[in-house]
Amino acid sequence: xxxxxxxxxxxxxxxxxxxxxxxxxxxxxxxxxxxxxxxxxxxxxxxxxxxxxxxxxxxxxxxxxxxxxxxxxxxxxxxxxxxxxxxxxxxxxxxxxxxxxxxxxxxxxxx
Amino acid sequence: xxxxxxxxxxxxxxxxxxxxxxxxxxxxxxxxxxxxxxxxxxxxxxxxxxxxxxxxxxxxxxxxxxxxxxxxxxxxxxxxxxxxxxxxxxxxxxxxxxxxxxxxxxxxxxxxxx
Numbered sequence: 001x002x003x004x005x006x007x008x009x010x011x012x013x014x015x016x017x018x019x020x021x022x023x024x025x026x027x028x029x030x031x032x033x034x035x036x037x038x039x040x041x042x043x044x045x046x047x048x049x050x051x052x053x054x055x056x057x058x059x060x061x062x063x064x065x066x067x068x069x070x071x072x073x074x075x076x077x078x079x080x081x082x083x084x085x086x087x088x089x090x091x092x093x094x095x096x097x098x099x100x101x102x103x104x105x106x107x108x109x110x111x
Numbered sequence: 112x113x114x115x116x117x118x119x120x121x122x123x124x125x126x127x128x129x130x131x132x133x134x135x136x137x138x139x140x141x142x143x144x145x146x147x148x149x150x151x152x153x154x155x156x157x158x159x160x161x162x163x164x165x166x167x168x169x170x171x172x173x174x175x176x177x178x179x180x181x182x183x184x185x186x187x188x189x190x191x192x193x194x195x196x197x198x199x200x201x202x203x204x205x206x207x208x209x210x211x212x213x214x215x216x217x218x219x220x221x222x223x224x225x
Binding site for chain 2 (some may be wrong): 036069098101103
């Protein structure tokens with residue numbers, strides 16, 4: 001049972017445009033959500049998080065939106081840069097501190 | 112502040128052997144979690160240690176075990192290795208952020224079982 005789903009395995013965007021990465025979850029008990037960026041042969045790098053009591057959090061070019069009724073979150077990157085090309089994972093956590101990850105979306109930003 | 116470190120970075124073993132991986136968390140972080148990443152399954156939670164006690168465990172067989180020392184460093188052991196254990200093993204240390212309990216990952220240990 002996949003509790004966190006990233007339905008798009010890949011996304012291609014032009015430099016300067018917006019990248020929107022989506023994530024759906026099924027467990028309403030999750031307390032918080034995080035986005036990570038991962039390059040090959042490296043560990044995931046934390047990008048941004050959001051508590052379940054909020055619907056938006058912004059950090060520079062990165063904004064995460066949470067729609068609890070739809071059990072959906074998204075990561076917006078504006079403007080997209082070639083260095084943003086990587087695999088993006090969304091993860092959800094609860095009171096047991098265990099993170100449940102989606103399978104990732106490969107973002108390619110074309111110059 | 113130094114990040115999470117893992118040793119070794121790469122490891123080749125044969126079936127039936129056992130392996131021990133090491134993780135040093137960010138200074139001041141007391142929680143260490145371990146994850147396995149494979150192409151087919153993504154990142155899957157193995158277990159979490161806090162103050163030398165295992166607090167949480169994922170759905171992995173008993174061949175996978177771990178421990179944590181008083182300095183918060185952690186080791187993960189896999190016994191009787193199988194081909195399917197080939198993966199990137201990641202550890203993460205955790206601290207409370209403004210929004211969430213944020214886990215910071217090390218670079219991982221790439222294990223290849225032949």
